[in-house]
Every structure is written in structure tokens, then in C-alpha cells.
Amino acid sequence: MKKLFLRIGILLVIVYAVCQIAISSMPFSWGNTRLNTKFQSYKENHEQYNTLLIGASTTYRHINSTTFDSIVNAQYPELQIKSYNFGIPANRTPQSLQMLDALLDYDMSNIKHVVIDMSELTKMGADNLHKKEMLYWYNWGNIGDVMKASYESEKGVNKFGVPMLHAFSFGEKSLLFGNGPSVIMQHAGLNIEPLSVGPDNNGFYSLDQEMHDDPEGDLAIRYNELRTPDTIAYRTKRCQELVDHYKTATKNPNKTIEDNLKDVIEYCEKNSISVTIMLSQRLGERYEYLIPLYNQLPEKNRIGFQDPSAYPALNDRDNLFDLAHLNENGSKVFTQIFAGEWLQRLEMQNIIQPKPTPVVEQDTLNLNTTADGSGI
Amino acid sequence: MLLFASYYFYMCWKAEYAFLIVFSTTVDYYTANKMSRMSDRKGRLPYLMISLISNLGLLFSFKYFNFFNDSARAVFEQFDIFYNVPEFNLFLPVGISFYTFQALSYSIDVYRGDFKAEKNFGYFALFISYWPQLVAGPIERPGDLQPQLKQNFDFDYDRVKQGLIRILYGFFKKVVIADRLGLFVQQVYGNTDGHGGWVDPSYEHGGFAIILATWMFAIQVYCDFGGYCDIAIGSAKIMGHNLTDNFKTPYFSKTIREFWERWHITLTVWVRDYLYIPLGGSRVSFGRMLFNNWFTLTIMGLWHGANWTYVMFGFIHGFFIVMSRIWDRYFPKLTLPQLLPGMKAFTGVFLAFWIFNLTCIPDIFFRSNTVGDAWGIIQNIFSSDTTNYLIHNSAAKGAVPSVIEFWVSIACVALLLFTDYKLYTNKSVGIDKFVVAKPFYARWSFYVVFLVIVTLFAYTSKSVFIYFAF
Numbered sequence: 001m002k003k004l005f006l007r008i009g010i011l012l013v014i015v016y017a018v019c020q021i022a023i024s025s026m027p028f029s030w031g032n033t034r035l036n037t038k039f040q041s042y043k044e045n046h047e048q049y050n051t052l053l054i055g056a057s058t059t060y061r062h063i064n065s066t067t068f069d070s071i072v073n074a075q076y077p078e079l080q081i082k083s084y085n086f087g088i089p090a091n092r093t094p095q096s097l098q099m100l101d102a103l104l105d106y107d108m109s110n111i112k113h114v115v116i117d118m119s120e121l122t123k124m125g126a127d128n129l130h131k132k133e134m135l136y137w138y139n140w141g142n143i144g145d146v147m148k149a150s151y152e153s154e155k156g157v158n159k160f161g162v163p164m165l166h167a168f169s170f171g172e173k174s175l176l177f178g179n180g181p182s183v184i185m186q187h188a189g190l191n192i193e194p195l196s197v198g199p200d201n202n203g204f205y206s207l208d209q210e211m212h213d214d215p216e217g218d219l220a221i222r223y224n225e226l227r228t229p230d231t232i233a234y235r236t237k238r239c240q241e242l243v244d245h246y247k248t249a250t251k252n253p254n255k256t257i258e259d260n261l262k263d264v265i266e267y268c269e270k271n272s273i274s275v276t277i278m279l280s281q282r283l284g285e286r287y288e289y290l291i292p293l294y295n296q297l298p299e300k301n302r303i304g305f306q307d308p309s310a311y312p313a314l315n316d317r318d319n320l321f322d323l324a325h326l327n328e329n330g331s332k333v334f335t336q337i338f339a340g341e342w343l344q345r346l347e348m349q350n351i352i353q354p355k356p357t358p359v360v361e362q363d364t365l366n367l368n369t370t371a372d373g374s375g376i
Numbered sequence: 377m378l379l380f381a382s383y384y385f386y387m388c389w390k391a392e393y394a395f396l397i398v399f400s401t402t403v404d405y406y407t408a409n410k411m412s413r414m415s416d417r418k419g420r421l422p423y424l425m426i427s428l429i430s431n432l433g434l435l436f437s438f439k440y441f442n443f444f445n446d447s448a449r450a451v452f453e454q455f456d457i458f459y460n461v462p463e464f465n466l467f468l469p470v471g472i473s474f475y476t477f478q479a480l481s482y483s484i485d486v487y488r489g490d491f492k493a494e495k496n497f498g499y500f501a502l503f504i505s506y507w508p509q510l511v512a513g514p515i516e517r518p519g520d521l522q523p524q525l526k527q528n529f530d531f532d533y534d535r536v537k538q539g540l541i542r543i544l545y546g547f548f549k550k551v552v553i554a555d556r557l558g559l560f561v562q563q564v565y566g567n568t569d570g571h572g573g574w575v576d577p578s579y580e581h582g583g584f585a586i587i588l589a590t591w592m593f594a595i596q597v598y599c600d601f602g603g604y605c606d607i608a609i610g611s612a613k614i615m616g617h618n619l620t621d622n623f624k625t626p627y628f629s630k631t632i633r634e635f636w637e638r639w640h641i642t643l644t645v646w647v648r649d650y651l652y653i654p655l656g657g658s659r660v661s662f663g664r665m666l667f668n669n670w671f672t673l674t675i676m677g678l679w680h681g682a683n684w685t686y687v688m689f690g691f692i693h694g695f696f697i698v699m700s701r702i703w704d705r706y707f708p709k710l711t712l713p714q715l716l717p718g719m720k721a722f723t724g725v726f727l728a729f730w731i732f733n734l735t736c737i738p739d740i741f742f743r744s745n746t747v748g749d750a751w752g753i754i755q756n757i758f759s760s761d762t763t764n765y766l767i768h769n770s771a772a773k774g775a776v777p778s779v780i781e782f783w784v785s786i787a788c789v790a791l792l793l794f795t796d797y798k799l800y801t802n803k804s805v806g807i808d809k810f811v812v813a814k815p816f817y818a819r820w821s822f823y824v825v826f827l828v829i830v831t832l833f834a835y836t837s838k839s840v841f842i843y844f845a846f
Contacts, residue, residue: 001531008540015827022832033774130836132776180832181776181784190777217773 019176022183028102030186031136031179034196035088035099041197042084043106050110051083052103053203054096055117058280060087061325063115064335065202071339076352081113085203092120094146095137097260114268115342117278121257121289122150124165132182135173143170149256153289207321208328219321226322235323236308236315239281243307246291254289258296265301276345278338279304281314283324300348303341311337378525378615379498382507386470389511393469396434401504403430404479405497408486412493420487427483431476438466439473443682471511473679477646479504482518484650491518499525506617508608512601514622514642524617532616538808539613544823545795545807546606547830549599553792555835556785557596559778563770564589564753565743572752583761586753590736593743595789598626601640606807613808624804625796630727632696635735638804643679647672666701670694677738685741685750692738784833791829 029039042049053063065083072081086099096116104111128134138146147163154162176183185191195213198205211219252258261277268275279294279302287306294304308315314337319330326334346352387394407423414420436444442463452459482503485491494500503522509515564581567574574580581589605622612619620642629635636644648657652672658665670691677690703710712723744750771778799810811822 001533004533004536011823011827014824015831018824018828019831176832178832178834178836180829181780183832184780184784185776188780190780 016175019174022176023173026183026186028099029136030191031132031134031182032088033191033193035086035136036186036191037193037196038084038086038088038203040192041201042086042103042203046107047110049082049084051081051113051115052086052100052111053083053115053117054086054091054100054103055115055278055280056087056091056096056119057089057325058087058119058282059115059117059278060085060089060203060205061207061321062280062331062334063087063204063338064206064331065204066200067332067335068339071336072343075343075355079112079346079352083113083202085198087117087203090120090133092122093118093257094122094142094149094260097264098137098139098142100264101141108271108273111273113274113276113346115276115278116261116264117280118261118290118294119280119282120286121153121254121293122146122162122166123286124150124162124169126165129165129169130172130178132179134169135179138166138170138173143167145256145260149254149260152256153254204331206328206331207325222322227317227320229317231323232315232317232320235283239283239287239306240308242287243291246287247307248295249292250295252289252292252296254293258293261293261297265298274346274349274351275301276342277302279306281305281308281311300345303338303345305334305337313337378507379502379505382502382505382510385507386505386510389470390467393467396438396469396472397475397505398501400431400434400476400479401497401501403427404483404504405494405500408483408493408500409495411483411486417487417489424483424487428480431480431483435472435476437464438469440678440682447684474513474515475504475510477515477643477679481515481646481650485518491522494518494522506612508611508615509619512604512608513640514605514608514620515646516620516642520620521617527616529616534812535616536614538812539610541808541811541822542606542610542613542806544610544826544830546603546608546610547834548603548788548826549606549792550603551834551836552830553785553788554596554599554603555837556781556788556833557592557599559781559835560766560770560785561589561593561596561743563766565593565745565749568745568749568752570746570749572748572755574752580756581762581766582756582759583763585762585766586757587736588763588766590740590743591732592785594627594732594736594739595792597739597742598623599792609806610808621806625800627732627793628728628797628800629731630724632693632700632731632734635731636693636697643676647676647679651675662705666698669697669701673697680742684747685744688741688747688750689738692741693735696734781835788829788833 027036027039029036051069053059053065053068063083063085065085068083069081072079086103088095088099091099093116096119100114100116124134143166146166150162150166151159172178182191195210196205197203199209207219207223211217211223265275265277277294277297279290282290291306294302294306305311305314313319313333314326314330316330319326319333321327321330343352347354383394383397386397404427407427410423411420414423445461445463448461449459482491482500486493494503499522502525503516503518506516506521506525563579564586567576567579567581569575602623609619609621622641624638624641626635626638629638652668655668655671656664657668660668671694673694674687674690677686677688677693680686680689712727713720716723740753741747741750744753767782768777768779771781795807799805799807802810811819814822
């Protein structure tokens, strides 16, 4: 029996070594086609970019990098902002932090500003197992925190189940389980989805544009079926209830991610990089964790869009693509609001000096002009 | 403990259907013990009939009732006769064809006096429900398996090693090859509308794409069922039990009869012993023998499922067997090896390829949802070719591109053929025996290569074993 287990052990070590060699030949983004496409496109001109926008679909679909750069540079030309949108659908906050680590490791010499959009913390379902998209972000450095954070933020059986799923997924990554074709795909240069970096090649790709480019895809269904006045009204009401309930919550059950975010702020500030952490309006019950976490962050480093009553334009049906995302028009509205808020945070961080800005009514925004009226 | 594990294994699928196994086990235990107390066959016959009616009744009720009911309705409708027998809405119990046939072989062997009835109900229940082969065979004979179940378990390093080798090779066949090939097969066979047309005409396939998909299906079904059998045999071996080999490199067969000696062996032998020979086998007139062959193969086709496609599968195989017997009788010297005696290698490869392609014809019916679909697919072989589209567009959006999956499949099938050829030239021994007989470096190369391939190239989308449905 001992002999058998010893030999099986040796065999597994050999297989593990082979898989690790294969993994080490991959860029950090290899499992996720959209991220890989963005990373390859960013690499080509990375010295141009000084601002990284990292997060989930609420970053990807909502912050129009071109518009953002124009608005900010019109007001503060000395910043010379050139942003790249690294928003990836369904990104979790720990994934965003891992992406930031990898991007700063790649080359941080030009990076001056970072925006991180807080999204789901650690949510993980069994359906996500075996998916190449789930594999790219785990490593020995973050798996412990991911398991700990999911233990902190889950309830009941999930308190143990979700950390175990993450551990299992990490094990799959370590052994590249079922991902041989994905490795070949990466090395063959086929792990690319050119349209996903958007028409301006800066990572922003509106949902309207994607539906236009792929009229037979799922987006058309989402657009037609989910965007009804009733569902939008219910969604807004539910978001408002949750925000009102957790607005002043300070007891944050997810200490691990709070510490991770504060470490990132500290590390970046030491390297003269401004960090802004954003909380978008979100569906679901995760406000229970996200708002208390948000409340723990320094005011100068956070922007919150979670309150529907504070930003009615973001709940206007004309600006929505589906229940969770803005359309092209909505993204322009959002980018304009975001740019204004972000500049205020830079002022609070003493990176820029305050300038008088005209008051703009959100629901009467002229979308063809910037906040200072100079035009986009 | 094994009995408990076996029932737990089955009940994980649908707990209440375990009662069918309990029913079959109880009836056969009772009837066999009754038969064993009687000295003459005449006295045993009523008990055999109880066993046959019970087991075949179960099979008929759960598997074939709706098929015969629908067929009868179609016939009556042709003559404008009112027919209104309602359908049964029952799930098909997994593995029912396998365990009822195993139970039947026990009753018939006891009836014939070939096997003594088991007195211990627990051991007999374990024989019927033994988990490695419960849901998809191999169909074991009582004389082979029952005595082994009574042996004490002792850990044996070499036996466990052989079992693990067998399981590893089974996983290679199932999760690397069968499931991956299914991706392409589904593109062609999953798009038919039941009447020979296409659900989505814009994805209609034709030309060589149909042939390629059918070749792929032939290999898929071999790797799916053969892979399951390897896993079952390997699992049983670890527990100290030897199950019967169900496949012996069938695609290297040089005649259609040799193919059936290598393909689903336990079913072939079952049908031979309990149907073909009682019908007179080959000790009857030539014409009657041809009928016996054709009939038993058609029944074997029907065993696979309650659908005319399976009947056609068996019928066509029966036709091939009949033709080969006629050829052997009237043109015994007109065979390729005799016509080209100096070209043994060429004739070997040619005949193996020829027989493989012959077996692909009934496979078209086997894989199609209806006979109409099968005819539609056959007709489309002569339409414009869509191979390029099949290779490049079989994977779902966002998945690994199907062209990569295609070439991975081709590489793995090449490795399978190489390994199976080595087994074929070694008297078709099992992969376990073949590997352990090799020197250290070759054994470890096998372990590392196949384990790395299974780990990296397992096709991880959800899929079930094809033969679970039978």
C-alpha cells in the first residue's frame, strides 16, 4: 500500500511540474479572452497610458475612456490623462486587485492614477468550475485571502462551500485541468477577440456597440426582454431600499478585502499613484457587504454611485441597456458625472488644485458638451 | 458493504427505481432456488417462465411499451382503426437492459443446470447490482462473477496497479476523446428535425462533413462505451474482481464477423448462448442459419433502445453478416488476402478500413433520432461539402475554438489507434496487462503521458455515458 501511494505521489508531482511549466509560459491574462485582448492591446502602447480603470462590466460598459480623458484634460490639461479601461465582465474585487498587481508588475513607470470599481467580493458558483475564465487570476499569493474573504462574506453552508470551490478552482488551475486546448489557443494567438477593446482601442466597448456588432448574440435578448419599465422601477426601488438600510453601516464583515484595498492605497501612494475606489449601483443583496466596506475606506479615495436617488439619470430607462448596465448614451452621462467626482477626489488628495466648475443639472445634461462647456 | 455501496451508487440517480432491482433480484432468487430443488427441466420450466416474464416484463414496461404502442397506433391508423391505448410516462431506468439480462442469464443457467442457485440472498443481490458494471455492463455470467464475490479481499499491489492503469486508459477514451468528438457529431446529428430535414437550415451539413462526423461518432461510441468498460473493469480489479473484457480493439477487425467477436463481447455472447443457439444456431440448414444470424442481430439492435433506428442498426449489421456468410460459402477463395498474398500489410490496413466504414453505415441510424433523419443525412452526403464549417464552427461562442478542439481530437485519436494497434498485435490483451509487461521506462512513460493528457485535455463540459441510456 505504501509503495502504491509513494508512486502515485511521484506521478502527481511530475504532472504538477509539467503543468506549472505550461502555466509559467502564459501571460497573466491568458484564461480570459477579453482580458487577454485588452492586455495585448495595452502592451502595444502601454507607455501612452497613465490611468488604469479596473473593475467589472460596470467599468467596461460605463466609463468611456475617450470621453473621460477629454473631460478631464479640458479642465486640467496638466494631468494629460490617457486612460485604459480594464473592465472585464463579472470581475470580482480580488480579481481586480490581482489584475492591478499584474499590470503594475508589468510596468508601473507611467502609471499615475488607478480607479478600482468594487464589485462582487468573492461570489463563486459550482457552474464556474472548469471555466478557463475562472483560472487566470488565482495564484499562491491571493488564494488564501480569497478563501478567507469568502468565508467572511458568505452565510450558512456557503461559508465553507464557497471557499472550498475557490480552493478547488485553484487546484484545477494548478493542474491546468481540462485547459490544454486553452493553452494551445493562447500560444496559437487565437485567444483574441479584437472587437472587445472597443472602437477606440482603449478598452471601452458599449453594450449598444456590441449588440450592433453581434446582432444574433445574447445582448439583443437582454435588451429586449429585461429593459421594461416595470423591471427597471422594481430594480431601482430595491436598490434604494438596500442603500437606505445599509447607508450608515460601519461594521464591515469583510475585513480581508478591506485590508487588501487599504494595502493597495498605501502601496500606490508610496509610488505616487493616486487610487480611487468606486462603488457602482448594483443589483442583488451584496450591498450588505459592499456598503459597509465602502464606508471603511478613506473619503478621499472613494466615489459612491450606489444611491439611486443621488443619480436619477443613471436609472432613467433611456440611459439603460438592461437592468444592470447603461447604454451608450447612459455611459456618456455616467462618464461625465464620474469625471467630475473623480477630479474632486484628486483635489482631496492634493494632486490638483480646485477650479471653479459650472453647476450642471444631471437630468438636463447636454451630452455634446463637457462640464465646462468646451465640447467633447 | 459492497452491496450497500452498489445500491447507494444506483440510488444516487433515482432512489425509487432501486425497487426494480430489488424486485428482479427477489423474483430470480426465489425462482432459482425453487428450480435448484427440482431434478428435471419440466419441473423447472414454470419457475423459469416466472423469471422470464418478470424480467422481460420490466424491460417491456419501462423501455419498450411506448415504442410498440406507437408502432401499433401507426399500423392501425393506416387502416383507419380506432386505437387509443395511452402511453406510459415513465423514466427509463438507467442500466435496466444490463441488469435484467444478467438476471436472465442466471435464471437460464440454473434452469439448464449449468449453475447452482445461490443460497445467500446478499451475495445474489450483489451479483445483480455490483456497482462497477450495474449501469452499463459488461453483462457478467453467474459462473464468472458470483464465485469471485465470495472471495476475501487482500491488497495486491500488482492487481491494484493494473486496475489503475485500466481506469486511466478508460478516462483517456471517455473524457479526452469521446466527449470532445461529441462536439462535432452533435453539430451534424443534433440539427435534424426528425423528418430528414434540418432544424436550422443555415447550419445544414453535407458532403464529406457527414462522413467525417459519422467516423467521429463511430470512434466516440467506442471510446464512450469502451472507456466506461475500462473504468468498470479497472474499479472491479482494484476490489479483487475480474470482469469480462467487452471490447478487444474492434476497429482492427478484418471481417464483419470478427468485428462482432470484438465489439460488445458480453452482449454478443449472451445473445449467442441464449437466443442464437436455442434457435438452432449454425447446426441447421444454411438458409435457416442465415435467418438466425439476421434475427439475432436485429434483436441485438432493438436491445439498445426502443426506436426503429436501433432496429435498423441491428438489421443492417445482420445483413452484412448474412452477406459475409454467403460470400464465404460460395466464393471462399475470392478474398483479398488470397488474391494479394504478397501484400499482407496492405490488405490488412485496407480490410480494417473497409470494415470500419461498413460499421459506420448502421451507426448513421444508431446516432440519428429517427429513421427519417438517417435517410436525410445519407442523402446529404451527396450535397455540397461543409467540412470546413464543421471544423471551425462546432464550439460554442466564447469557448476554445473548435479548430483547436478538432486537432486535439485528431492527435488523441492517433494516439488511441497507435495504442490499440499495439494491443491488437499482442493478442488483444487488456491495456493493463500490456503495460505491466513493459520495462520501467516504458511503463512510466505511459503513466506520465496519459495522466498529463487526461489532466490537460479532459473535455470538461457536462456529458453522460451514451450506454447509460440502454
